[in-house]
Amino acid sequence: MATIRDVALHAGVSVTTVSHVVNDTRHVSLEGRTRVEAAIRALGYVPSAVARSLKSNTTRTLGMLTPNSSNPYFAEIVRVVEDRCFAAGYTLILCNTEDESSRQSVYLKVLAERRIDGLIVVSTGDDEALVSQLRGLPMPTVLLDREIDDPGCDLVETAHRDGGLLAVRHLLSLGHRRIACIGGPEHVSAGEQRIEGWRLALSESGAASDAGAMLWRGGFTSQGGYEAMHAILRGAHRPSAVFVCNDLMAIGALRALHESGLRVPDDISIVGFDDIELAAYTCPPLTTVAQPKHLIGALAVDMLLERVDGRRREMRKLVLQPELRVRASTARFTPQSP
Incomplete structure (x- = not known):
């Protein structure tokens, strides 16, 4: 591999001159x-990014931690983040934590050692070690989608509780009163806020007398929703509607209902959360709460670059409003014949 000295020798100039041309x-x-420039082309010389970063104190590289790269919701946001970074002249290093706090901790150390200029984090959940790690990082950080206690960094997310309210108020408006909920793991703040919205909507309507018995949990995966829905159907009193706290679980729930011979929405209505692209192509198309994914990803990058470039010092918290996408998986409640 050609070095800067090889280029200088080939061009008949000093190493310093080559450095000034390159940088x-x-x-x-x-x-x-x-x-x-002719010598660089002839030798195929590639400047050392590490050496250049040491001189400029910047790497033009950003990092991003996501909890589950197989979840289309995060994949759709990553696509926006990567495009935004590229357009701004930055490359993106993406790390998938698989919702494991130990892996998250390792990746944070690795990214810090790579001297990235800024970091976007979707946390694994309520991880006390994450707070201290983030405080010790030398680069600006933006939290995306999931809050943590006292992060000391920027945040952009959806109003998850309001999204839960939208979903359940829609079902209530259709005459449903026995509305179950399939939530995510207990340590994830976004999921807990969606469940809070479910409880509040039921309380407002006076339909919350047995709400505690109507909550099941999954792992924010299709398999989790599938297993939770089968558990619901094994219960003594089947709900007429289910609010599912993400679209992947809702897709699994639809499969479980189909296997059980139940029709959606004739026998049971389903509402999801996220509005991933696949939600419009399920059978039937899924009614869901839409998060503004493109805006979330774009704002996360813009907020981060404001800090990286020194244009802003104070912390910001942006909470965006969700919208209901009504499709064919919900219908007016019809009492079943005995």
């Missing part, structure tokens, strides 16, 4: 610049 740090005559 554009000082005027070099047209003749000298032409010879250096």
